[in-house]
Amino acid sequence: QTSILPRVEVHTSTPTSNKLQTSVPLPTEIQTFDLSSKKTYIPATSPPSDTDIINILLLGETSVGKSTFINAFANYVTYNTLKQDQTSQPIVLIPVSFLITVGDNFDERSVKFGDVDDHIYLILMIMIEKTLCIIDTPGFGDTRGIQQDDRNIEHILEYVNNLIHSNTICFLLQPNVSKLNIFFRSCLTQLFSLLDQNALNNIIFCFTNSRSTFYTSGDTAPLFKKMLTSLSIGNVPFKKENTFCFDSESFRYLVALQNGILFNDDEKHEYEMSWSTSVTQSNRLIDYICKNITIYRIDNKLQSMKHVQFEIIPMIESMLETMRNILRNLILCKMNSFKASIELYPKVLDHSMTICLLYKGKVVKIGNFLITYNMPHKIEKNCRICQCSYNQHRSIGYILEYEYLNKSSIYNQN
Ligand SMILES: [Zn+2]
Incomplete structure (x- = not known):
């Protein structure tokens, strides 16, 4: 099951009646983590006021590692160094399970943290001044085929249509793909059949597992740029400023440590370096969103046919x-x-x-x-x-x- 999870409309403290209806089951649950006090989950009964929330619409393929990225990101913005983090439990907002290879023989070890389920969450990260709200969408390239992908994108659009505002649309990518999933094209076209060109400047690109490409966007960037120019949605900026290169491996390492898996000194050093690079990138990302991006208002501002369709259907x-x-x-x-x-x-x-x-x-x-x-x-x-x-x-x-x-x-x- 990969449709958008039941979600609370956290973006709105004063929901208007015309925002109530949607064919997607409406939210009942959100995952909240208070990073300002490093407490565990707090009940999301009183969402913070609209303007304090940074909405990040996270889009990517199913295999890109979105859940791990979100978990890793929460740790990067909380802990500056890996050493500091080892003393406390890693923050796991979304349950994870993965294989990690250790030692010279590349032995595979299975790691589990939390209960893995199919649910996708709306993730609130409460920081000292701002609250980050990551809208974790179903991944493209669903194994159930293109029809499921289309259903998923429809749910995403419907969800976006109900938002009060969006700060940023974030594409999560692997840095070294040889071929782009066709669905990026379809996703962007459909997204911009709902939103207008002003939202183009709110697009950012995040690369995960970029340790292998020395924290660059690798071969994926030229492919993506080529695809963008072939679309008729307008000019999408894809520059160094709105590109962020992370490595979620260091988060996996940390979870593996908690599971009692041992690493040698070289591996440790490598992961510590990877951690500090990712921390720098996380801070730069938040900074970029706060300073360089104009909030894109969605409530009652959209004039697209797609928006009209969503208003009429209910x-x-x-x-x-x-x-x-x-x-x-x-x-x-x-x-x-x-x-x-x-x-x-x-x-x-x-x-x-x-x-x-x-x-x-x-x-x-x-x-x-x-x-x-x-x-x-x-x-x-x-x-x-x-x-x-x-x-x-x-x-x-x-x-x-x-x-x-x-x-x-x-x-x-x-
Ligand atoms: Zn029922």
């Missing part, structure tokens, strides 16, 4: 049901000559309420009509009513109730 169902009820009342009117009608009573629900697409609603007889009532399912980590995955749930902003009245409907009176 209205379709209620319009259809209203029309269906008018038909019921017309039939009642013919049968009972203005003496009966059915009225709709929508009840507003909170964010976490969904309906399960596999779960049949309950059928209720209202007058002469059989009407299906949706059963709202509350989603927390999982659904509390059924066993289906949250992918099978669709968020609903309201639930409809019906009442049979012994008088004609207001439509029929006219």
